[in-house]
Amino acid sequence: MSRIIDPKCRLCRREGMKLFLKGQRCFTEKCAVSRRDYPPGVHAQKRAKVTEYGVRLREKQKLKRIYGVGERQFKLYFNEAERLRGNTGENLMVLLERRLDNVVLASGFALSRNHARQLINHGHFRVNGRKVDVCSFQVRPGDVVMPGTRENTRKMVSEAIEVNKSQSIPAWLEVQGDTLTAKIVGIPRREDVPHPIQEQLIIELCSK
Numbered sequence: 084m085s086r087i088i089d090p091k092c093r094l095c096r097r098e099g100m101k102l103f104l105k106g107q108r109c110f111t112e113k114c115a116v117s118r119r120d121y122p123p124g125v126h127a128q129k130r131a132k133v134t135e136y137g138v139r140l141r142e143k144q145k146l147k148r149i150y151g152v153g154e155r156q157f158k159l160y161f162n163e164a165e166r167l168r169g170n171t172g173e174n175l176m177v178l179l180e181r182r183l184d185n186v187v188l189a190s191g192f193a194l195s196r197n198h199a200r201q202l203i204n205h206g207h208f209r210v211n212g213r214k215v216d217v218c219s220f221q222v223r224p225g226d227v228v229m230p231g232t233r234e235n236t237r238k239m240v241s242e243a244i245e246v247n248k249s250q251s252i253p254a255w256l257e258v259q260g261d262t263l264t265a266k267i268v269g270i271p272r273r274e275d276v277p278h279p280i281q282e283q284l285i286i287e288l289c290s291k
Contacts, residue, residue: 187265237263
């Protein structure tokens, strides 16, 4: 599993936007991007003008960091998106949205993406009744995601739902808070992706 050990707020500042790597904290006044909306580093504010290549590279880095994937894994997703029918950029975004860790986060079952990955890796979640401990597992329409039956697991998920109660649920997910279940009712569309990513720039960079 790809693991980013850099301070999360520095990553957001480097990309110049909120990547929401710390969950609900990113919506508060403690957010580093709100207080210091410039890149980290001593000479960050004196950097030269960004080239066309740099613009495309930064867009790819944003997407990688939002979903927590490494370079090798990202290339695999890109190759798969090219093989699928339709627009490659939209296919790429849909593949990333269908990751199990993203479903757990989007359903409000975790406080942040890192929290969702930890819960999955430790075997706290089931897909159609079977334990799945792979964050990159691709969900399909009809799948039902829910936490395990252990009391402490369900308590953690219930607490996360309470914290995330103001969070909007994507249209392709059907979440039942009382039974702690999330059903995939469709394939996510490009308009369901909440992140302001210009995927065409990424396609132009990776197609070279």
